[in-house]
Amino acid sequence: MSYFIYQSKKIFYSELGNGTPVIMLHGDTASSTMFELLLPLYEENFKVVLIDFLGNGKSDRVDEFPADLWITQAQQVIALIEHLNYKKVNLIGTSGGAWVAVNTALERPDLINKVVADSFDGRTLADDFAKNLLAERNFAKNDELAKQFYERCQGSDWEKVVDLNTKALTECAKKKLPLFHKSLETLSVPILFLGSLEDTMCRKDLPKEYEEMNQLVSNGALHFFKTGGHPAIASNAELSAEIITEFINS
Numbered sequence: 001m002s003y004f005i006y007q008s009k010k011i012f013y014s015e016l017g018n019g020t021p022v023i024m025l026h027g028d029t030a031s032s033t034m035f036e037l038l039l040p041l042y043e044e045n046f047k048v049v050l051i052d053f054l055g056n057g058k059s060d061r062v063d064e065f066p067a068d069l070w071i072t073q074a075q076q077v078i079a080l081i082e083h084l085n086y087k088k089v090n091l092i093g094t095s096g097g098a099w100v101a102v103n104t105a106l107e108r109p110d111l112i113n114k115v116v117a118d119s120f121d122g123r124t125l126a127d128d129f130a131k132n133l134l135a136e137r138n139f140a141k142n143d144e145l146a147k148q149f150y151e152r153c154q155g156s157d158w159e160k161v162v163d164l165n166t167k168a169l170t171e172c173a174k175k176k177l178p179l180f181h182k183s184l185e186t187l188s189v190p191i192l193f194l195g196s197l198e199d200t201m202c203r204k205d206l207p208k209e210y211e212e213m214n215q216l217v218s219n220g221a222l223h224f225f226k227t228g229g230h231p232a233i234a235s236n237a238e239l240s241a242e243i244i245t246e247f248i249n250s
Contacts, residue, residue, distance in 0.1 A: 001058065004083040006076055012058035013051045013080055017043030020113075020248065021086050023077065024050055027095025027231065028069075028169065029137075029162050031057025031153040034094075038234065041241035046248070049089070051080055053100075056161060057153060065168035070099035071181045077104045081111050090248050094118040094231040095201075099179055105189050106182040115187075116244050118194040119231035121202055122209040123179065130173040136201075137166045185216050192247045193222040194232050194240065201230035221247065 003010040014032070016039060024035050024042075032050035042048050053073045055062040066072050077100060081089055090113050093101030098120035105112040126132070140146035141159065150158035172179075193210045195202065203209060207224060214220040223243055228235030233244075 003059075004080060006054065006079050009054060009060040009062070011051065011054055011060070011076060011080070013049060015084075016048045016050075017046055019046045021084075021089040022046040022048055022248065023080070023089055023091050024048060025073075025077065025091060025093035025097030025100050026051075026053070026056070026153075027097050028165050029056075029150060029153070030095075033057060033153045034149075034234070038237055038241070041237060042245075045245055046090075049080070049084070051077065055164065057155075061157070061161075062164070065164050067168050067171040067175060068177055068181075069165075069168050069172065070096060070179060071103050073100045074103035074107055074181075077101075078108050078111065081108075086111070088113040090114045090116075092116040092118070092233070092244060093120075094233045095120055102184070102187065102191070103181055105191070106180060106184075106187055109188045112189045114248055115189055115191040116194060116247065117191060118233045118240070119196065119199055119202055121206070122213055123184065125173045125176075125179070126203050130170040133166060133169055133173070137162060184213060187217045188219075190219040190221070190247075191217055192244070193220065194243070195223075196225045196228040196230070196232040196235060198225075198227050199230045199232065 002013050026032055026034050031052045052059040091101040098117035101115050102117055105115050150162055154161045195206055210222050214222050225232055225236045233240045
């Protein structure tokens with residue numbers, strides 16, 4: 001297993017396959033383990049790099065997550081890219097990882113080739129985000145399939161990781177903190193917005209939000225699947241891989 005040191009703590013990462021580097025960024029309460037079943041769809045065409053954000057998966061634990069979590073996680077991605085001495089990488093971020101991907105590209109466009117932002121709410125969180133998140137997490141912590149997912153991604157201390165993440169995100173929503181640390185209009189790298197019309201974990205007006213974001217950026221594209229749950233990259237795995245591969249290689 002490979003680690004690099006970030007702020008005196010160990011962050012786990014792994015590299016698989018060959019070719020153009022693609023870093024896959026996991027969502028909240030997940031880890032790079034969520035990508036295991038998807039890897040065969042990507043590693044023949046790319047060098048796939050996985051990371052467990054600090055406090056998740058095989059990385060060192062933290063006492064709390066900051067409320068601006070997706071902005072601070074972008075700094076971890078930048079540190080990984082610099083550690084690996086990559087010059088230009090592609091980012092595939094799903095759910096919370098999509099915010100991380102965009103923030104990474106906003107902060108260090110010199111390091112990024114293209115971004116795929118999958119299954120996320122965009123520029124703002126809904127007014128009832130905190131309420132809905134608490135309800136969703138309380139249900140999930142008592143659902144056998146959800147608990148199995150959490151434990152597979154986080155290990156035996158999954159409940160503490162989930163609670164810390166819930167606390168950070170509800171604080172972010174209640175304080176209405178910015179989700180991007182710079183204006184989306186300043187994004188200079190190509191971006192693909194990906195999502196599913198049946199995704200009940202994203203905002204109800206997701207197509208409208210994606211369209212508006214796509215109009216703000218200088219080099220954007222978007223794709224919606226008619227069916228499939230959250231996230232689209234998993235529920236429409238093969239088609240997502242085809243679309244993403246074509247986008248990165250075009």
